[in-house]
Amino acid sequence: MRTPLVCPHTDLMRYGIREIVDVVQQLQALNPRLEIMGENIGDPVAKGWAVPGFIQEILTDLIRSDSREVFAYTHSRGRVKTRKWVVEHARRFAPSTRLDYEQVVFVNGLGAGISVIYRMLAPGVRVLQPHPAYPTHISSERFHAGSESIGYRLDSSRRWQPDLDHLEYQVKQHPEVGGILLINPNNPTGAVYTEEVLEAVLHIAERYQLMVISDEVYFRMVYNQARYVQITELAGDRVPLLVMRGVSKDVPWPGARCGWLEFHNLDRDQEFQDYFEGIKKSVMLEVCSTSLPQTAVPLIYDHPEYERWLSQYCADLEANSNAIFTILHRTRGIRIQPIQGAFYMTVLFDEGVLNEHQSLPIADLKVADFIRRRAAVPQTPLDKRFAYYLLAATGICVVPATDFESPAPGFRITTLERNPDHRDRTYRRLAAAIVQYLASG
Numbered sequence: 535m536r537t538p539l540v541c542p543h544t545d546l547m548r549y550g551i552r553e554i555v556d557v558v559q560q561l562q563a564l565n566p567r568l569e570i571m572g573e574n575i576g577d578p579v580a581k582g583w584a585v586p587g588f589i590q591e592i593l594t595d596l597i598r599s600d601s602r603e604v605f606a607y608t609h610s611r612g613r614v615k616t617r618k619w620v621v622e623h624a625r626r627f628a629p630s631t632r633l634d635y636e637q638v639v640f641v642n643g644l645g646a647g648i649s650v651i652y653r654m655l656a657p658g659v660r661v662l663q664p665h666p667a668y669p670t671h672i673s674s675e676r677f678h679a680g681s682e683s684i685g686y687r688l689d690s691s692r693r694w695q696p697d698l699d700h701l702e703y704q705v706k707q708h709p710e711v712g713g714i715l716l717i718n719p720n721n722p723t724g725a726v727y728t729e730e731v732l733e734a735v736l737h738i739a740e741r742y743q744l745m746v747i748s749d750e751v752y753f754r755m756v757y758n759q760a761r762y763v764q765i766t767e768l769a770g771d772r773v774p775l776l777v778m779r780g781v782s783k784d785v786p787w788p789g790a791r792c793g794w795l796e797f798h799n800l801d802r803d804q805e806f807q808d809y810f811e812g813i814k815k816s817v818m819l820e821v822c823s824t825s826l827p828q829t830a831v832p833l834i835y836d837h838p839e840y841e842r843w844l845s846q847y848c849a850d851l852e853a854n855s856n857a858i859f860t861i862l863h864r865t866r867g868i869r870i871q872p873i874q875g876a877f878y879m880t881v882l883f884d885e886g887v888l889n890e891h892q893s894l895p896i897a898d899l900k901v902a903d904f905i906r907r908r909a910a911v912p913q914t915p916l917d918k919r920f921a922y923y924l925l926a927a928t929g930i931c932v933v934p935a936t937d938f939e940s941p942a943p944g945f946r947i948t949t950l951e952r953n954p955d956h957r958d959r960t961y962r963r964l965a966a967a968i969v970q971y972l973a974s975g
């Protein structure tokens with residue numbers, strides 16, 4: 535080639551949730567009988583949750599309809615009728631919102647939304663990330679910036695609420711920070727933020743003239759007595775606010791690749807307005823986002839059966855998460871918190887309990903050799919070593935906490951297992967494997 539083809543900084547694009555899938559495939563090639571318990575990807579459908587019948591009917595009717603609308607392109611920012619519905623939907627939670635449908639942009643899943651919001655930032659501008667956080671945010675932000683993520687700590691001893699002193703400290707230390715990311719309810723911790731915390735974050739944003747990005751893809755999945763506080767209502771017109779929502783988790787339809795961005799308080803700040811104009815241009819180049827889900831969105835969320843289905847879904851998620859917590863929380867060497875939202879739990883190892891000599895017995899010799907070599911790669915974090923051995927020895931696939939930029943080693947599990955016997959067996963096996971691993975070296 536006459537010139538280098540690869541763009542710089544690709545090493546900053548890391549996505550542990552899917553990277554571990556390559557390891558799974560390699561292990562299965564070596565041992566086709568290895569049964570995998572995928573605790574890595576937050577896909578309720580893949581984990582056996584039924585797609586409600588009324589949703590299937592809505593989609594079938596749309597496909598059969600004479601209008602053919604769902605087979606055509608939409609407006610580049612999304613179907614106007616659905617964007618008007620988004621405004622009305624936002625008003626249900628935040629009656630004071632001044633959102634207009636022209637300030638709503640549909641995207642091909644929030645994955646695509648995450649990519650565009652960082653891509654369109656001015657060079658050098660950073661968005662403060664929660665640590666730990668969903669890796670697509672961290673990776674996209676650091677890839678755009680060309681350097682490692684700047685983060686604020688989530689406090690594991692306080693149910694994973696943001697450490698506000700650290701957040702403000704980081705804002706002061708880094709004048710290049712132009713925004714703060716909130717993920718609420720949180721992936722990977724399952725935390726739901728209190729009103730006091732959200733108010734304090736808004737106060738910091740106001741004081742330092744920052745935009746707030748609020749990823750709310752899990753906002754309907756709240757339980758264990760938690761109350762979801764709508765930041766749109768709390769913020770009023772105080773700060774530039776970008777809210778991200780989608781259908782992947784609460785419909786649940788992750789394969790729809792459908793989400794939307796709401797730009798609140800655009801008239802508050804010319805920079806925010808210019809940023810929004812850039813995002814509009816960028817999504818125009820992508821032509822439009824998926825048509826069928828956009829047409830279905832209002833029909834699904836406003837269907838008379840939706841609320842009943844949702845409350846059962848949340849009740850099941852609550853019961854699952856509490857059963858898993860009960861099994862794991864007495865295990866020596868780890869710390870966990872009960873969760874209140876989404877469907878993830880982050881398990882942290884106690885300080886100093888991990889080392890590079892630990893292992894688990896692996897029956898298949900080829901698999902054992904493969905994992906030993908993989909774990910011995912220099913700079914492999916200690917929690918990744920654990921995840922490798924766990925996978926090869928038990929088939930349980932978790933994501934190391936360091937893949938979420940967690941300052942402390944640990945791992946994330948999902949709380950999505952449908953079968954209670956299988957769930958309890960898997961987590962008892964996990965608890966036993968932790969004890970065995972920690973005692974091994």
Ligand SMILES: Cc1ncc(COP(=O)(O)O)c(C=O)c1O
Pocket residue numbers: 576642643644645646668717721749751780781782788791792793
């Ligand atoms: C916090 C968060 N935001 C966004 C996404 C991506 O959602 P989508 O399926 O809409 O791309 C996920 C997926 O797990 C997520 O956890």
